Structure formats: structure tokens, C-alpha cells
Amino acid sequence: MTGAQMVIDILVKQGVTDVFGYPGGAIMPIYDALYGAPLKHYLTRHEQGAGFAAVGYARSTGKLGVCFATSGPGATNLVTSLADAMMDSVPLLAITGQVPTAAIGSDAFQEVDVLGMSLSCTKHSFMVERVEDLAEVLQQAMHLATSGRPGPVLVDIPKDIQQSQVPFTPWLADAQECDSASMHELDMANTLLKNAERPIAYVGGGVQSADAQDELMAFLARTQMPAVSTLKALGSVLPEYEYELGMLGMHGTKAANLAVQECDLLVCIGARFDDRVTGNLAKFAAKAKVIHLDIDAAEVGKRKPAAASLIADLKVSLPQLEGHTVPLSWREHVSQMNRDYAWRYDYPGEKVFAPYLLNKLSRDMPKQTVVCCDVGQHQMWVAQHMKFSHPSNHLSSGGAGTMGFGLPAAIGAQIARPQDMVITVSGDGSIMMNIQELATIRRNNLPVKIVILDNQRLGMVRQWQELFFAGRYSETNLSDNPDFVQLAAVFGIPGQTITQASEVDEAINNLVSSEGPYILHACIDDKENVWPLVPPGAANDEMITENSQ
Structure with missing residues (x-):
């Protein structure tokens, strides 16, 4: 087979059923091999849309997301x-075409060093230099993307390697067992x-990466421990859990932030002690010792020292923690804060x-x-005022805070989970970043x-300009927005x-009861x-509230 045919064959044999992408000259042999293959390709209207659709696909299922670009x-x-x-x-495999091997380094048409460019934003990047290496590189890339701490892996394939004849030799990854945490640390x-x-x-x-929601809820049931969540973890703690306090951090709930400080x-x-979670790191949970559970040893001690560290898969380490019940006085105190600072909706x-x-x-x-979500005020309102039964919902x-994420991510999620409702919540700024993906929906x-x-x-920028830049509203006015309902109607x-x-x-009833796509503006x-x-x-207990303005 050709190298291009091998790419498609390996994806199919590894269980990939859906890919997202946009063709072009240097990846045309792969698209030719895709023709008639048992692999469903979804043509987005921008490569960023393809990447985010693959992210949405992966995050809503835990499966590998795959995208193509030239x-x-x-x-x-x-x-x-x-x-x-x-x-x-997020487990993501990006396959890109590259100019022919002989042309690399000559400033050929559409030549970019994507290997060098992607090194800082991937778990690993490959450029295939010999057609004999293609099978091993692809299978290793898929293994890396999904094992340990998941992440994106890029494979750049020159056009001549895609067109070359090659025998297929399967490469088998070493089976990895889930290591237990150190007994001393435990x-x-x-x-x-x-x-x-x-x-x-x-x-x-x-918790989502490890598929460890059941183990988390079992630990909380054993201990009755109050729980706070990061933005990405929302839904990991079931909303009916009595001592669930919601999101912590910059726009976290008052109960969550105060409880952590106490x-x-x-x-x-x-979790990784992100700056949006901790606020002033020196003042974050200053009275507390830390037990850190993570599969990635690099995260432990990176931002805050740990008194005990359990470096293992959460499905293994969480059940190893003993079920010491939290004192009743602390649970009652936390519950009272939850009641005192509950959201009000009588606007x-x-x-x-x-x-x-x-x-x-x-x-x-x-359910x-x-x-x-896209990114901005609406993203924080969703985190504060919506409830989820699983983090994949x-x-x-989170970390990148990417405007334009929501619409293509929803496309990937809908394709991955056709039986479930998928809703994207966006702002008038964010929706315009990848609005062209309405065509993909249609x-x-x-x-x-x-x-x-x-x-x-x-x-969100306007809010910061109001609070921290003396009301100097620089380039945040979008009063010339299009009529979004008319725009959607075109599609x-x-x-x-x-x-x-x-x-x-x-x-809301019209939106939820609609059978096909629907836009609520x-x-x-x-x-x-x-x-x-x-x-x-500031520290997390130094929150500004509407009443403190």
C-alpha cells in the first residue's frame, strides 16, 4: 500500500471512526486514500474548526480526537x-501534510516548520523522514496521545512519503499497568x-482524564468531605452531593473560596493549582497542608509544596485513601455558608x-x-449557574481560554454523541470567531x-476596563453586530x-423542544x-461583589 493508504488503514484498525479536517495540496494523497474508506470525514470550514471539533469529540467521550490539515x-x-x-x-492526533522531502528547507510553496512550531504546544511532535518509519510513528503517536496524562500529538508527513509504497508492519505499544502510589506517601x-x-x-x-468519577464519589461518600471544583472539573462531583460547593477561584462561589481559605x-x-484558581498563591489555603494526587509527577510541587504526593492513576490512588469521616462541625459550617451565599435569581x-x-x-x-462554552462572561455564568452530572457534559x-471554541467543539460533541442534546453557549464576541462552522452544522x-x-x-474585557482601567473602554464595543437570527437563517x-x-x-422551551438546530439570541x-x-x-477571600462596589 502507499503511505497515505497506510495512514487510513492504521486509523481504522485502531478504532477511529470519525475525523475532522480540510484538504490541500500537501495532504491530497491522504484525502485520496480516504475516498471510499470506512472512515467518516467531516469537512469543517476552517482548520481551527477541525481542531476544536476533534477536541469536542474527545472531551465528550474520552476517545481520541483526530484532525487533518495541509x-x-x-x-x-x-x-x-x-x-x-x-x-x-485532551487526547488529540493531528496529521498534517508537508512539502516533499527533497523540498524541505527550500522555502517551498506552503512550507512551514510545523514540527518546530508545535513542540511547545504538543505532548510530542513527529515528522516522518522515512516511509519505513510511518507505521511505527503513527501508532506511537496514538499511544502517546491517550496514555498517561493525555495530550495532543502531531504527525507531519511529507507528500512523497504519503505517495511511496510501503509494507505494513504493526508496532505494538508496551502494555502499561497503573502503578500504585508509594506506600510511604500513602x-x-x-x-x-x-x-x-x-x-x-x-x-x-x-478526574475526567482518568475516568474516575465513581472513585471520586466513593471517596467523598466515605469521608463526607466538602468538595470544590475547577472549571474543567465541573460535573465530576455530582450536583446532589450534600457538601458540593461549586467552582473555586477568580469567579468561584463565595462558599467555595471561603471554605478553601479556612x-x-x-x-x-x-488539579494543577492554576493561577485563576489560586489567586495570590502565597495566600491560597495558607493554613492547609496538601495531599496531591496526580498521574503527572511534574505537577506535584510545581506551584505549592505537598506534604504527601500520590503519583498514580486516580482510579488506583483514590480507593487507597482511607475513609476518615470529616468532623460534623466542619460539615455544618460549610453547609451554612452554602445556604448563606446561595445564588439569587429574583432579578x-x-x-x-x-x-x-x-x-x-x-x-x-x-440530564x-x-x-x-466559548470564553468570557457567559463562560463564567455557565460555570456558576448550570449543573452537570459528568465532566464530559x-x-x-480552561487553560487556553480560547474564544471561538464553543461552536466547533459542539459539532464534535454532537457527532460523537448523536443521541444526546448538545448546546453551545456563546457571547456575541466569541461566536464571530468561528461563525463559519454554521455551514458544517447545516x-x-x-x-x-x-x-x-x-x-x-x-x-469580560469591558468589565476589567471598568474595574481596573478607570472605565477607559478601549475596543470593546460590538454594537455593529449582525442580526444573529437572520445570519443563522441563511444557513x-x-x-x-x-x-x-x-x-x-x-x-428556553422552544430551544429545548426543537428537533433540529436552533439559535436563541x-x-x-x-x-x-x-x-x-x-x-x-488578591487572595480568594478578598472577593469583589456587586454589593461591595
Whole structure:
């Protein structure tokens, strides 16, 4: 077979069923081999859309996401999605075409050193230099992307190697067993748990990567420990858990942030002490000792020292922790804070109130709905006011904070989970970043629901300009937005615009009950801010609230 045929053959044999991409000259042999192959290709309208669709596919299922792009601008357009997948530990395989081997280094048409460009935003990158290496490189790349701490891997394949004849030799990865944590560290961790009076479980995205929600909930059931979650971990702790406090950090709940600041033991479960979580690191959980559970040893001690570290798969390490029940006084204190600082939805104004709309959507949508966010104020409102039963049901660009993520990620999630409802929640700024993917929705008849919270502003930037730049609103006015409902109609997608609070309930019902794709364009107050907010350099218990302004 040719190298190109081998690429398709290996993907099929490794269980890949869906790929996303955009063809071009240097990857044309692979697209020729794709013709008639038992592999479904989804043509997006931009390579970044292909990358994010593959990310959405992977994050909503735990499977490997795969995307194709040609050389030069095709490959460079994938870089943002690679960086996003790297920051959020998403298993992604990107296959790019490259100019022929003899032309490399000659500034050939559409030649870019994507290997060098991608090294900082991938788990590993390859350029295939000999056709005899192609099978091993591809299979090794798929193994690397999905094993250990998942991440993106790029394979750059010159055009002549795609066209060359090659015998297929299967390469078998060594079977990896899940190592147990060090017994010494485990003994220290269990001693810390036994002696703690005010422990908190700090839950991160590693729970989803390890498929360890059951093990997490079993640990919480044994200990009755209060739990806080990062943005990426939302849904890991079941919403009905009595001591679930929601998200912590810059826009976390008041109860979550205060509880962490008061705790004496922080059990970090697959999290990395991100700066948006910790605020002022020196003041973050300053009274607490840390038990750090993670599969990646590089994360332990990177930002905050650990008194005990369990370096292992969470499915192995969580059951090894003993079930010392948390003191009743601490549980009651945390529950009281949860009640005292509960969200209120009795907004007095006549305009659409975004938190109420999203909370109503959360209550009315099916339990297994996947919600894909873009980045900005709406992203934080989703994190605060919607509830999820599994982390694969909440897809949000966490580490990279990528505008334009939501729509293509929803496409990937809908293709991966055709039986489930998929909703993208976007802002009027973010939706325009990859609006062309409405064409992908139409072409594939995907029933993706779209909610646009439109304040005619780059809302989060405007909020910071108001609070920290003396109201100097530089380049955040989007009052010349198109009519989004009319724009969607061009792609055959029906919908409606609402401007009043009284219209919200019926509009949510229309969205949830629609059979195909649907767009709900909700116009909100351009002065509405996300609260609470931990200012830069402040500790998490130094939150600004609406009432403190």
C-alpha cells in the first residue's frame, strides 16, 4: 500500500471512526486514500474548526480526537487547537501534510516548520523522514496521545512519503499497568486525613482524564468531605452531593473560596493549582497542608509544596485513601455558608438576566446534555449557574481560554454523541470567531442548539476596563453586530431573539423542544458584570461583589 493508504488503514484498525479536517495540496494523497474508506470525514470550514471539533469529540467521550490539515497555513491554523488541547490534557492526533522531502528547507510553496512550531504546544511532535518509519510513528503517536496524562500529538508527513509504497508492519505499544502510589506517601496521606479537622477536596480535570468519577464519589461518600471544583472539573462531583460547593477561584462561589481559605488540609485530586484558581498563591489555603494526587509527577510541587504526593492513576490512588469521616462541625459550617451565599435569581429588572436564563436552561435540558462554552462572561455564568452530572457534559476552554471554541467543539460533541442534546453557549464576541462552522452544522444536519448572550460588548474585557482601567473602554464595543437570527437563517437554522425577562421561559422551551438546530439570541444589559471577582494579586477571600462596589 502507499503511505497515505497506510495512514487510513492504521486509523481504522485502531478504532477511529470519525475525523475532522480540510484538504490541500500537501495532504491530497491522504484525502485520496480516504475516498471510499470506512472512515467518516467531516469537512469543517476552517482548520481551527477541525481542531476544536476533534477536541469536542474527545472531551465528550474520552476517545481520541483526530484532525487533518495541509501544510503551511493549514498546519498553522491548527496550532491554537493544539495549544488548547495541551493546556486541558485532551487526547488529540493531528496529521498534517508537508512539502516533499527533497523540498524541505527550500522555502517551498506552503512550507512551514510545523514540527518546530508545535513542540511547545504538543505532548510530542513527529515528522516522518522515512516511509519505513510511518507505521511505527503513527501508532506511537496514538499511544502517546491517550496514555498517561493525555495530550495532543502531531504527525507531519511529507507528500512523497504519503505517495511511496510501503509494507505494513504493526508496532505494538508496551502494555502499561497503573502503578500504585508509594506506600510511604500513602501512609502519610492517610495520617493527614485522620488528623484533619477542616479538610477540603480540590477536584481538577484529572478526574475526567482518568475516568474516575465513581472513585471520586466513593471517596467523598466515605469521608463526607466538602468538595470544590475547577472549571474543567465541573460535573465530576455530582450536583446532589450534600457538601458540593461549586467552582473555586477568580469567579468561584463565595462558599467555595471561603471554605478553601479556612481549611487545614487540601486534598488536590488531579488539579494543577492554576493561577485563576489560586489567586495570590502565597495566600491560597495558607493554613492547609496538601495531599496531591496526580498521574503527572511534574505537577506535584510545581506551584505549592505537598506534604504527601500520590503519583498514580486516580482510579488506583483514590480507593487507597482511607475513609476518615470529616468532623460534623466542619460539615455544618460549610453547609451554612452554602445556604448563606446561595445564588439569587429574583432579578428586579425587565431585561434578560443571564444567570436566570442559564439556570432555567440547566433545569429544563435533558440530564445528559453536553454544554460547550466559548470564553468570557457567559463562560463564567455557565460555570456558576448550570449543573452537570459528568465532566464530559461541560466543555469549556480552561487553560487556553480560547474564544471561538464553543461552536466547533459542539459539532464534535454532537457527532460523537448523536443521541444526546448538545448546546453551545456563546457571547456575541466569541461566536464571530468561528461563525463559519454554521455551514458544517447545516451540511451534516446536526441538531446543535446555540445560545448567544449578546451585550454588544467584549464583556469580560469591558468589565476589567471598568474595574481596573478607570472605565477607559478601549475596543470593546460590538454594537455593529449582525442580526444573529437572520445570519443563522441563511444557513437554514431557525431561532428567535428575546430582549425581555418575561420571554425567557418560553424561549428556553422552544430551544429545548426543537428537533433540529436552533439559535436563541438573548439581548442582555451591556453593563452586567460577573460576580464575585477575585482581583489580580488578591487572595480568594478578598472577593469583589456587586454589593461591595
